[in-house]
Amino acid sequence: MIQLHDITKTFNQLKVFENFNMTIPDKKISCFLGASGCGKSTLLNMIAGIMPYDQGSIDGIEGNQSYIFQDTRLLPWATVEENIRFVLKSLSHINQQEVVDKYLNLVKLTDYRNYYPKELSGGMKQRVTIARAFAYPSNVLLMDEPFKGLNPELKNELMTAFMRLWQRDRRTVLFVTHDVDEALLLADEIYQLKGRPVYIESHVKIDMAKDKRNDHWEALQDYR
Ligand code: ADP
Ligand code: MG
Numbered sequence: 307m308i309q310l311h312d313i314t315k316t317f318n319q320l321k322v323f324e325n326f327n328m329t330i331p332d333k334k335i336s337c338f339l340g341a342s343g344c345g346k347s348t349l350l351n352m353i354a355g356i357m358p359y360d361q362g363s364i365d366g367i368e369g370n371q372s373y374i375f376q377d378t379r380l381l382p383w384a385t386v387e388e389n390i391r392f393v394l395k396s397l398s399h400i401n402q403q404e405v406v407d408k409y410l411n412l413v414k415l416t417d418y419r420n421y422y423p424k425e426l427s428g429g430m431k432q433r434v435t436i437a438r439a440f441a442y443p444s445n446v447l448l449m450d451e452p453f454k455g456l457n458p459e460l461k462n463e464l465m466t467a468f469m470r471l472w473q474r475d476r477r478t479v480l481f482v483t484h485d486v487d488e489a490l491l492l493a494d495e496i497y498q499l500k501g502r503p504v505y506i507e508s509h510v511k512i513d514m515a516k517d518k519r520n521d522h523w524e525a526l527q528d529y530r
Contacts, residue, residue: 307331308353308446308478313362315348322348323359324503330366330495335472335479337493339486345504346482347376350448353480369445372438376450378431380423386410386434387419393442400443409437412467429456436464440471450482465491469516491519 308330315323322345330336330353338346351357353364354373372393380389387406394402410416413433423431432452439447452468453461469492472479483489489496493512500507512519 308364308366308480310353311363311365313352313359313364315345315352315357315359321503323352326362326504328497328506330478330480332478333476334494335481335492336495336497337481337483337489338497338499339483339489340499340504342484344499344501346484346499347450349499349504350450350480350482354448367446370443371446371448372440372442372444374435374439374447374449374452376454378423378435380431380434382423385420385422386415386426389423389434390438390441393438397443405441409441412440412471413437413464429460432456433460433464436468440468443475444477446478446480448480448482451484452481453483453485453488468492473516492516 310326310328310330313323313326314321315326338349340346348357350373352359353367354371355364355367356373381392384392387410390406390409391402394400394405406419407416410419413436415430415433415437418426418430423434426434432455436452439449453464456464465488481489481492490512496508496510496512497506498508498510499505
């Protein structure tokens with residue numbers, strides 16, 4: 307599990323976290339839900355080790371990580387296929403072409419493998435980042451609003467694809483969103499963040515099986 311002990315984080319005069327503690331279980335999808343600006347990306351960045359904090363410690367982040375950033379961060383000079391290949395470069399024990407093909411197919415971008423990011427829509431770029439993050443065999447997957455700005459149909463498709471993948475390899479997933487529906491559908495644990503400095507307003511465990519939730523979700527879509 308990942309443990310945060312007494313984390314304090316200040317931006318200039320703004321104290322976003324103060325003596326913040328939490329424990330995140332392994333092999334589950336833990337969701338951080340909260341309004342824009344509450345500190346979700348900061349929390350993820352600190353856990354990922356890419357943003358320093360003032361005080362405290364974070365334990366239990368071991369092995370490889372994949373990170374789906376809020377702003378996609380594709381390599382602009384590389385094609386869709388090359389963007390996925392890039393993260394696989396150091397992995398000699400896998401059939402890279404097979405992995406690339408599998409994940410491109412999964413996000414339905416096989417026909418766009420030779421396109422550059424600037425030639426893709428926002429949703430397509432988002433799909434490349436999801437394929438790239440899953441193609442890399444990480445222990446922990448951090449995702450910051452990965453389904454933001456997608457049309458409902460594509461979002462459903464990707465969330466279903468995400469769950470299929472997750473059910474196969476059960477990584478520890480830290481999932482940031484401000485969308486309650488996404489949280490209820492995907493997460494095992496939902497932590498609602500609030501306040502300045504941030505505190506956990508509620509922690510809900512969802513026990514319903516994910517495939518059941520998916521049926522529920524698809525039924526709900528008809529009423530929207
Ligand atoms: P969220 O991801 O929940 O929308 P963030 O973690 O991005 O929120 O930001 C939390 C707060 O910290 C916000 O008030 C934001 O303005 C501030 N903040 C985040 N990053 C920086 C930074 N690099 N410099 C100054 N303030 C920042
Ligand atoms: Mg954010």
